Amino acid sequence: xxxxxxxxxxxxxxxxxxxxxxxxxxxxxxxxxxxxxxxxxxxxxxxxxxxxxxxxxxxxxxxxxxxxxxxxxxxxxxxxxxxxxxxxxxxxxxxxxxxxxxxxxxxxxxxxxxxx
Amino acid sequence: xxxxxxxxxxxxxxxxxxxxxxxxxxxxxxxxxxxxxxxxxxxxxxxxxxxxxxxxxxxxxxxxxxxxxxxxxxxxxxxxxxxxxxxxxxxxxxxxxxxxxxxxxxxxxxxxxxx
Numbered sequence: 338x339x340x341x342x343x344x345x346x347x348x349x350x351x352x353x354x355x356x357x358x359x360x361x362x363x364x365x366x367x368x369x370x371x372x373x374x375x376x377x378x379x380x381x382x383x384x385x386x387x388x389x390x391x392x393x394x395x396x397x398x399x400x401x402x403x404x405x406x407x408x409x410x411x412x413x414x415x416x417x418x419x420x421x422x423x424x425x426x427x428x429x430x431x432x433x434x435x436x437x438x439x440x441x442x443x444x445x446x447x448x449x450x451x452x453x
Numbered sequence: 454x455x456x457x458x459x460x461x462x463x464x465x466x467x468x469x470x471x472x473x474x475x476x477x478x479x480x481x482x483x484x485x486x487x488x489x490x491x492x493x494x495x496x497x498x499x500x501x502x503x504x505x506x507x508x509x510x511x512x513x514x515x516x517x518x519x520x521x522x523x524x525x526x527x528x529x530x531x532x533x534x535x536x537x538x539x540x541x542x543x544x545x546x547x548x549x550x551x552x553x554x555x556x557x558x559x560x561x562x563x564x565x566x567x568x
Contacts, residue, residue: 346493371556380457380543380559381496427495441557443488443495443555 339364339432343444351452356400356415358447361430363409369431370411371441372402376424384426386410398422423451455479457560459544466534474529474563476544483505484549486557487512487528489540496543502527503549536566541565 340348344359362368374383385396392404402413411428428444460475478485486501488511498511502521516538518530527546531538541564545557 341495373559378562380561381545382559383556386556440501441496441499443497445493445495 339368339430339442341392341430341442341444342445343426343428345447346445347448347450348416349450349452352420353417356413356418356422356449358413358426358428360411360413360444361409362411362428362430364399364430364432364434370402370404371429371431372396372411372413373427373429374424375427375446381427384413418449420450420451420453423449425449440445457544457546457558457562459542459563461563462561463564463568465472466531467484467568468534468536470534472531472534474542474544474565476527476529476560477525478527478544478546478558479525480546480548481490481524482546482548482558483524484547484557485521486511486545486547487519487527488530488543488545489538490543490562491540499542504525531565536567539565539567 340363342361367389370387373381374384375381384400387394387404394397395401400415423445425448430442455476470532473564483504487499488496490496499517500519502508508519541562544560547557548555
């Protein structure tokens with residue numbers, strides 16, 4: 338079985354300050370991990386993905402995430418928030434084996450608010 | 454490339470009515486799936502397909518039917534709508550090569566309200 342826990346349902350930052358969105362996962366197999374972003378009334382857009390290559394993954398719009406197997410974490414960071422980053426973010430795990438091979442499991446989402 | 458398209462964007466149904474949500478992709482992707490999104494619950498997989506003629510259930514399949522007669526289209530049917538099916542529905546597609554699933558591309562969503 339696999340699961341994803343996003344540790345904060347809401348995160349609020351000021352423009353220009355760092356962003357940290359936290360994600361922990363569990364998986365019986367070596368997982369692939371993704372972060373998606375959803376702007377209001379829009380579909381989901383892939384920010385970045387980890388697929389067992391480099392543990393530090395760089396994505397679009399200045400975001401990056403670090404895969405830490407010992408901590409079963411995949412936290413999303415950005416050095417300096419922009420107003421356009423305000424959105425909901427989803428951490429997603431894809432199982433690499435077993436009967437649920439290939440299926441995606443989504444976290445509950447973190448709403449990021451950016452204040453001027 | 455239009456990517457993944459969904460129709461309608463919005464729909465209101467009365468309890469007991471049936472309807473079909475349409476999904477189409479023009480990327481020749483083998484894998485297609487339907488999710489529902491509810492507040493605080495992320496996205497949950499309803500049904501998925503790894504190719505024409507092949508479908509399987511996801512996490513929350515009850516009350517929904519799917520079929521996959523072509524690579525491009527993957528409609529989702531609500532047989533008898535219930536208020537619990539009020540949600541936003543997303544269709545997604547992906548390449549599926551040698552059992553490996555690649556990045557999923559999502560449609561813009563259908564917002565469904567059942568009264």
